[in-house]
Amino acid sequence: MVKKFAELRAKMSPDSRARSEQKARRLMTEMALHELRRARGMSQEDLALVLHVKQPSVAKFEQRADTYISTLRDHIRGLGGELEIIAVFPEGDVRITNFEVLESEA
16 A cells, blocks of 8 residues: 555654654755756756767766866756855855856956
8 A cells, every 4th residue: 555755744743754854955965966967857868968978978977086176067057056165164164266266267
């Protein structure tokens, strides 16, 4: 017997529901590039068309551990987003703006 998620959720305690929502928010803020692409509803072929590259280039890029910031920025823009670089410190976060300046000078 299949139950709707809404029915299961309604039976959860408020504390359990809050923990579930918190975990879901955390999972949505931390994704590998291939997960982000899938969450945006794009295939590698779709993204390759937007970026004017071949599909194997997208597959290879998604597996890389090191890349140029400009390449990553283009990839994120191809998915419909903007790349922001944030430095995280115990005292607070700082948004790094150097790369925006470099882009506007180009």
